[in-house]
Amino acid sequence: MTIKLGVPSKGRLMEQTFEWFADRGLTLSRSGSAREYAGVVEGVDGVELVLLSASEIPRELAAGRIHLGVTGSDLVRETLPDWRASVVEVAQMGFGHADLILAVPVTWVDVDTLDDLDAAAAAFRARHGFRLRIATKYHRLVRDHLRAHGVADYQLVDSQGATEGTIRNLTAEAVADITSTGETLRANHLKILQGPPIHSSQATLFAAKAASWRGSEDALGLLSARLGVILSSEAFA
Amino acid sequence: MSRAEDIAQDLLARMLDAGAARVTPDILQPAETLLDLYGEDIRARAYVTHDPAMGEMMLRPDFTVPVVQAHMAEGAEPARYAYAGPVFRKQSSLRAREYLQVGYEVFARDIEAQADAEVFALFARLLDGYNLRPVTGDMGLITAAVAGLSTSDRRRAALLRHVWRPKRFRALLERMRGQGALATERAALIARLRTAPPAVLIEQAGPHLGLRSEDEIAERVASLLEDADAAPIPEGQAQALEALLSLAAPARAALKQMRAMGWDALAPALDRLEARLDALDAAGIDTETLPFEASFGRTTMEYYDGFVFGFTARDDLPPVASGGRYDALTAVLGQGRAIPAVGGVIRPDLLASLEGGQ
Numbered sequence: 001m002t003i004k005l006g007v008p009s010k011g012r013l014m015e016q017t018f019e020w021f022a023d024r025g026l027t028l029s030r031s032g033s034a035r036e037y038a039g040v041v042e043g044v045d046g047v048e049l050v051l052l053s054a055s056e057i058p059r060e061l062a063a064g065r066i067h068l069g070v071t072g073s074d075l076v077r078e079t080l081p082d083w084r085a086s087v088v089e090v091a092q093m094g095f096g097h098a099d100l101i102l103a104v105p106v107t108w109v110d111v112d113t114l115d116d117l118d119a120a121a122a123a124f125r126a127r128h129g130f131r132l133r134i135a136t137k138y139h140r141l142v143r144d145h146l147r148a149h150g151v152a153d154y155q156l157v158d159s160q161g162a163t164e165g166t167i168r169n170l171t172a173e174a175v176a177d178i179t180s181t182g183e184t185l186r187a188n189h190l191k192i193l194q195g196p197p198i199h200s201s202q203a204t205l206f207a208a209k210a211a212s213w214r215g216s217e218d219a220l221g222l223l224s225a226r227l228g229v230i231l232s233s234e235a236f237a
Numbered sequence: 238m239s240r241a242e243d244i245a246q247d248l249l250a251r252m253l254d255a256g257a258a259r260v261t262p263d264i265l266q267p268a269e270t271l272l273d274l275y276g277e278d279i280r281a282r283a284y285v286t287h288d289p290a291m292g293e294m295m296l297r298p299d300f301t302v303p304v305v306q307a308h309m310a311e312g313a314e315p316a317r318y319a320y321a322g323p324v325f326r327k328q329s330s331l332r333a334r335e336y337l338q339v340g341y342e343v344f345a346r347d348i349e350a351q352a353d354a355e356v357f358a359l360f361a362r363l364l365d366g367y368n369l370r371p372v373t374g375d376m377g378l379i380t381a382a383v384a385g386l387s388t389s390d391r392r393r394a395a396l397l398r399h400v401w402r403p404k405r406f407r408a409l410l411e412r413m414r415g416q417g418a419l420a421t422e423r424a425a426l427i428a429r430l431r432t433a434p435p436a437v438l439i440e441q442a443g444p445h446l447g448l449r450s451e452d453e454i455a456e457r458v459a460s461l462l463e464d465a466d467a468a469p470i471p472e473g474q475a476q477a478l479e480a481l482l483s484l485a486a487p488a489r490a491a492l493k494q495m496r497a498m499g500w501d502a503l504a505p506a507l508d509r510l511e512a513r514l515d516a517l518d519a520a521g522i523d524t525e526t527l528p529f530e531a532s533f534g535r536t537t538m539e540y541y542d543g544f545v546f547g548f549t550a551r552d553d554l555p556p557v558a559s560g561g562r563y564d565a566l567t568a569v570l571g572q573g574r575a576i577p578a579v580g581g582v583i584r585p586d587l588l589a590s591l592e593g594g595q
Contacts, residue, residue, distance in 0.1 A: 149405070150399060
């Protein structure tokens with residue numbers, strides 16, 4: 001029984017994932033040409049490498065088509081309803097850090113916190129006749145966060161890229177987006193609301209509850225020893 | 238499903254016998270009305286789909302909104318309606334995503350107490366034989382108590398806006414008493430806003446972007462500074478409000494306790510509660526034992542603004558039946574017109590599962 005390990009197929013996230021496993025004695029590499037999305041794992045038998053888009057890894061894990069997968073913790077929480085029912089967090093990998101935050105124009109001198117945003121949204125709706133628009137691609141995470149904090153009179157508008165530009169273009173009044181340094185936000189004259197971020201994301205190794213783990217005990221034992229984490233098929237059932 | 242459907246048909250027939258006219262709203266409803274009413278949260282709970290001509294549509298998450306719309310458009314008064322059919326809700330857990338609701342709604346002026354009692358007594362009769370616990374409440378008491386606080390209109394409006402979000406309501410109340418984390422954050426903001434006029438602060442902050450204008454920002458700054466000078470909500474009143482919100486007792490005893498609080502602002506709402514209890518007695522409900530919980534209905538029933546009720550089998554399951562008065566909703570959907578309205582729904586699938594468990 002082969003364990004399928006899904007990792008991001010390109011970019012810095014792929015390189016850092018390869019380095020993380022290399023530090024633990026496992027060599028991941030592409031098989032064949034650099035364009036081929038298949039790979040090999042050296043250092044332990046019975047593990048197969050699958051290269052996937054980071055955004056597809058949550059769904060592949062939920063479907064049980066891969067056993068283990070590396071992706072951002074934000075993507076798992078955003079993509080999978082009730083994510084704890086589908087995957088187990090095996091290891092936080094210490095790279096790919098980014099915070100999902102809410103930001104408003106720097107000139108909103110009356111808005112520091114969610115408490116302020118809620119009040120501003122009520123006044124905005126009364127004045128303009130529609131709910132204050134927040135542009136984001138993280139609908140589930142943002143909605144859950146705003147509900148937990150009792151913010152009302154807002155609407156989410158979908159933005160799959162260049163989200164910071166939506167306010168200038170008058171298609172949103174606020175944004176919820178991923179940032180690591182805040183550079184893009186500052187360049188677009190936006191400020192982050194005070195308080196903890198909606199989610200602090202990092203690259204994370206997940207295990208799939210829906211995958212078939214039968215016959216993988218030996219490989220799991222070897223992986224546990226190498227990775228310094230406890231991997232057992234019972235824990236994923 | 239078939240036992241649930243049998244129960245639904247039986248309940249519907251008995252509601253029609255009680256004098257209701259049958260209504261059959263569409264399953265596909267325009268999303269905009271529901272979104273404006275419930276806010277963005279409804280997206281997490283309702284199935285949204287797209288129609289090339291009509292735009293965003295939702296699989297009906299409940300019947301109340303289309304029934305009210307139909308009545309406001311063409312209904313005669315007074316009116317009684319009944320309906321049965323599936324509703325659709327997204328669920329994160331294993332709970333049903335598609336389930337039946339059977340409902341009864343009364344639109345009638347000047348007989349609010351009798352209409353409340355009529356709906357509750359009908360539901361009690363229809364559910365007789367199942368082992369259910371009834372509970373009642375009254376959102377009108379909470380709104381009357383908030384309206385009676387010695388504070389600014391703006392603060393009362395802010396509290397009323399969050400009556401249905403108990404956690405947020407409590408945090409706001411705490412801030413208005415000058416306590417808690419929000420009060421500390423607010424004090425820091427006020428200190429900064431006092432350093433210069435808003436126009437200067439905005440200018441210093443950077444280039445202005447977006448639809449929310451500098452005027453709107455300056456307006457809120459002015460209201461924040463005004464609010465900062467307002468006296469905290471008196472401790473005695475805040476404590477009385479909290480005591481009211483946590484009140485749970487048999488209905489007649491609850492009425493007596495609330496009268497004993499001696500809170501003048503509550504008197505008209507308590508008179509309405511007493512008239513309702515009298516009407517319930519007349520309809521054969523024992524109000525000496527009927528449970529009353531002042532906070533009932535605050536988390537699950539967003540549009541109710543008066544009498545609320547539920548029938549539950551177990552605390553960890555959704556109520557088998559629930560309902561209440563929603564006068565304000567008819568005003569929102571009636572485009573300038575309004576009519577007092579009260580109603581409720583029963584979930585036949587839950588009744589069927591109770592039979593299975595016996």
